[in-house]
Each structure stands twice: as C-alpha cells, then as structure tokens.
Amino acid sequence: MQKSLHIDPGKCTGCVQCELACSFENEGVFNTAKSRIKVFTFHQEGRFVPYTCTQCDEAWCMQACPVDAIVINAKTGSKDIIEDRCVGCKVCTIACPFGTVNYNQDTGKVIKCDLCGGDPACASACPTAAITYIDADTTGLDRMRAWAAKTDNTAQASA
Amino acid sequence: MNYVIVGAGPAGVIAAETLRRMDAGASIQLIGDEPEPPYSRMAIPYCLMGRVAEDGTYLRKSDRHFDGLNIEVINDRVLSVSAAAASVALGSGTTISYDRLLVATGSTPISPPIEGMDLPGVHPCWTLADYRNIAARADKGAKVVLMGAGFIGCIILEALAARGVDLTVVELENRMVPRMMNEASGGLIKRWCEQRGVRVLTSTRVEGITGGNPLAVSLSNGETLIANLVISATGVAPNTQFLEGSNVDIDPGILVNECLESSVANLFAAGDVAQGRDFSTGDYTIQAIQPTAVDHGRVAASNMTSGHEQLHRGSLNMNVLDTMGLVSTSFGAWEGVSGGESAELNAPDRFKYLNLQFHDDVLVGANTLGHINHIGVMRGLIQTGLHLGVWKDRLLDNPLCLMEAYVAATQGVGLTTKALD
Numbered sequence: 001m002q003k004s005l006h007i008d009p010g011k012c013t014g015c016v017q018c019e020l021a022c023s024f025e026n027e028g029v030f031n032t033a034k035s036r037i038k039v040f041t042f043h044q045e046g047r048f049v050p051y052t053c054t055q056c057d058e059a060w061c062m063q064a065c066p067v068d069a070i071v072i073n074a075k076t077g078s079k080d081i082i083e084d085r086c087v088g089c090k091v092c093t094i095a096c097p098f099g100t101v102n103y104n105q106d107t108g109k110v111i112k113c114d115l116c117g118g119d120p121a122c123a124s125a126c127p128t129a130a131i132t133y134i135d136a137d138t139t140g141l142d143r144m145r146a147w148a149a150k151t152d153n154t155a156q157a158s159a
Numbered sequence: 160m161n162y163v164i165v166g167a168g169p170a171g172v173i174a175a176e177t178l179r180r181m182d183a184g185a186s187i188q189l190i191g192d193e194p195e196p197p198y199s200r201m202a203i204p205y206c207l208m209g210r211v212a213e214d215g216t217y218l219r220k221s222d223r224h225f226d227g228l229n230i231e232v233i234n235d236r237v238l239s240v241s242a243a244a245a246s247v248a249l250g251s252g253t254t255i256s257y258d259r260l261l262v263a264t265g266s267t268p269i270s271p272p273i274e275g276m277d278l279p280g281v282h283p284c285w286t287l288a289d290y291r292n293i294a295a296r297a298d299k300g301a302k303v304v305l306m307g308a309g310f311i312g313c314i315i316l317e318a319l320a321a322r323g324v325d326l327t328v329v330e331l332e333n334r335m336v337p338r339m340m341n342e343a344s345g346g347l348i349k350r351w352c353e354q355r356g357v358r359v360l361t362s363t364r365v366e367g368i369t370g371g372n373p374l375a376v377s378l379s380n381g382e383t384l385i386a387n388l389v390i391s392a393t394g395v396a397p398n399t400q401f402l403e404g405s406n407v408d409i410d411p412g413i414l415v416n417e418c419l420e421s422s423v424a425n426l427f428a429a430g431d432v433a434q435g436r437d438f439s440t441g442d443y444t445i446q447a448i449q450p451t452a453v454d455h456g457r458v459a460a461s462n463m464t465s466g467h468e469q470l471h472r473g474s475l476n477m478n479v480l481d482t483m484g485l486v487s488t489s490f491g492a493w494e495g496v497s498g499g500e501s502a503e504l505n506a507p508d509r510f511k512y513l514n515l516q517f518h519d520d521v522l523v524g525a526n527t528l529g530h531i532n533h534i535g536v537m538r539g540l541i542q543t544g545l546h547l548g549v550w551k552d553r554l555l556d557n558p559l560c561l562m563e564a565y566v567a568a569t570q571g572v573g574l575t576t577k578a579l580d
Contacts, residue, residue: 064450066199087205090479097539103531
C-alpha cells in the first residue's frame, strides 16, 4: 500500500517543528527557510496550514524537466530530484502549480519533498499529529489532487 | 500502425514515449539530424557554465532508453514530405512511409542581415556543435559581444558571465527581455548586470562585423567593439522549409487545430514549430518554451493514436530566467487585460519586484523579480482560474501573500468556498 502525507490543518498549532525537522534532515541545519514543508499562518482566521508537495500523479515538475533530473521513487512513489543531473534551470519551479518546488541559490539546484525516502521527518516531529504518514487511500489525497488535475491543459474530446 | 516523428527535441521525445505507452505494438521512428543522442538545447548554457558535461544535456540518460521502448532513433535529415504518398524523403536517399506523422522540428536562429555573420568566431548558441565552438573561444578574460538580450540571450549571458569573459550585450530594443518582462523589471535586470561588470547597450544595433581574431563589431552608436567571439541570439524561426509543396498551412509556424493536427490529414505538429493555442488569449501562436513543447508532444501523440482523443485547451506562456543570480519570471497575461486590475510591489534598491494582473477575482498574469519561493503557484492560480474571493483584495494590499491565497482557497480558510468549483 502506497503511503502519503496526511495533513490535518485543524490540529496544527504553528510550532514549526516540521520545518525544523525537514531542514535538519535534508540540509543538516535548523533553518526553517530551508524546509521543504511550510506552515502558512492566517492571522485573521487564527489558522495554521502546513503545506508541501502532494507527489501528484501529473508530476508537472517531472514532465517539464529538460534533463531527466526528476524521477519516481519506486518505493515511495515520491518524485525525487537527482542532484547530479539538475542543471538549475528552474523550469520545474514554474511548472509546479502548487508552488512546492523551490530553487536553492546556495547549491544551484532545486529542492522538493521526497518523503525522506519513506520516513518523513516532518510527520515524526509533529507533536499534535497534524502531519501523519498513512495509507494513501485514507488521506483525502483526491481532494488535494483536484487542484493538479484542474491545471491540465487538455480536455477529453468526448466530454 | 506506423508513427514517424521528425525532430528529436523535447516535443518529439515526449511524443514518442507517449505513443509507446498508448500503442504497445506500433512502429515508432524518431528522426533527428544532429549526431548526438536526443538532447535539450536549453541545457546548453549550463554546459557552458560547467555545471554538466555534454551528456548532461541529453533528454534521457540511459543509452538503452529508446531501444528499451522499441523506439527507432534515426540520424538523418528529412528533405521533404509527400502527404499524397504519406512518406518522408531523407537526406540519405531513403524514403520512409507513415500512417501518422508528427513534425517537431523546432526552430533555427535567424541571422540579422548584416556583414560578417559568416566569419569564424561569430556563432549562434543553439546546438552542441555551437557549444564547442563557443567554449573554444570564451576563455576567462576573452572579449565577447552578445547580440540580443531576449530570453535566450539572457540565459547565454548568465553562462558567459560565469566563464569570466569580458562581456558586452547589445540589444535592439529599449530593455532586456522585452517580450517577457515589463519596463520596470527589465530595467532592474539591466542595472543588476551592469553592477556585476557586464556592459549592456540597449536601443543599440550591430551594423557589421569585420576582421579575424579579434573581430571588429561596429554599432549604431558609432562605437566599434573589439571581440574574440560574437554570439548571435537575435531570434529564431520555425523549421518548415522541408514542408514546401506539402499543402501544410504555415503562418509562420505550422497552423494546428485543438488536436494539434495540421491542415493536412494525419500530419501533426508540436513544439516550437507549431502555432498552438495560448491559454491566456486563445490565439494560436508560437510560444517556444519547454513546458509547451512537452504539452504539445503529449497531446499530439494522444490524438495520433486511436481512442485517446484530447483537446488542447491551450498552454500557459511562462518563463523563468536567472540573470547572474537575479531570478525573474513571467506568466500568462503579464501585460494585463482590458478592464482588469493590477497590484505592484517595487523595491528597486533590493532588486525585488512583483506585478500581479487580475481579471475580476482571477489571477491572469504576473511578472516577478528576485522571488524564488513558491513561484509555481502563480501558474496554478492562473491556469485553474481560481476565484480568489476575499483574497483578491488581500493580494491588492499585499501581493506577497500569493501562496497564502492559494493554500487558503484550496484548504477552506477564509471566504473562498467557490475555490474548487
């Protein structure tokens, strides 16, 4: 069974432990600016919403890459950057309609969530279970992916 | 079924792979006229920068990739197409017949009509062969003149600057990347480059090139520049010459319908050679960008097979450019639409700029400078036509809260219940 990140914003307290864990796991430093997951704060509504790559089926980033530097991880289904291949052209950063692929100016490469290879540090670090890593069919992933589908440039001719 | 694809760039390769997925038993032939494996032109500047070797530009990294998919890659040049006979004639003298033909031949740099464009040391930066010629002369400290500061010129600029050459850029129009960025942001890119030692001459024309090594480049301002290398990036034109006499309608790219089929039955077109539908305007234009080539390749291939018809609703014109560390983007109707509204954030001292264009409460276009995080969300907001509701006013107040607007609208924060209708 494929697993995916399940995010329940109602449980998020905005503590940004997920951002710190992500940054430390992937960059070796505690720096929320280097996190692949981001907690968005809505002061007027008093809400916090963690957000990161949904590993969408359309994989706009992977399709747009001109040098085959984004590949599907056979184990987790995540779309992973192969750093040695990435030339830093940033086409994936404009192609991703979620805005979840970012350019890292320090390395000249792009970065995105790779589910930490199957043990996402953000989920482990979350103290309130707002972020969990569970079976994909129970995550409401379809709703998150509706956005990706709406970006499709095509319509079925029969529709 | 016998599919023939002319052109082994991104559109052709994606089409070949899509055809294989949809039609397991078909014959698929991919014809390219350059000696290297299928590669990406847009990766060449990164090769010049030394970030990757030549094979880093290859579209697919395994040398068994195409064999593994039973796609025959043919190194030859197509001289002509006979729609009546459903065949293509190759430079080697052979003829290949097709059931469905995809023309994905891309474009070729156009040379300005001035003296000296054929001299040694004057090159476009378009093919891997050009790359080798440029790399041989663009040593540290070499004097280089770059003609053209459009999108392609600016990517090459980045690579040349990284090699440490003594660089002068000559652009005919009044600013850099005039077809991608507005005056305010284009002006900032120029200032940024000048502060980093690149000489940028806008509203200036190269009138002629003479000499050997060094070359003498005469300009419309009366000046003569000495150069070891001149790179021409003054625009491209679609490769359609071989279609003469085939009855395919051309203007100046191949005219296609929503199925990416041309005026001739069973002949499709994709990528930089095709005038495909633009998402923002609905017009049929050449966009000449990588994501559009990919869209075209995928959609054309679907329509070439039976039972997988797809209508192309239009690709969003978008670009991202890195000019010596200053990242700029453009999306959709960045020049605005009639009756629309806009929001602007201009911090020239910090080289930060953001311009959003709205129609009603929908984002329709954007220009950004100096922003690198979550920029793809502008594509998502524009292409999904998301009704921003209350977030439109918040964006007019603070254009930086784009990602919040998207997250809120899709996660049900704020009054945006129409978000996913």
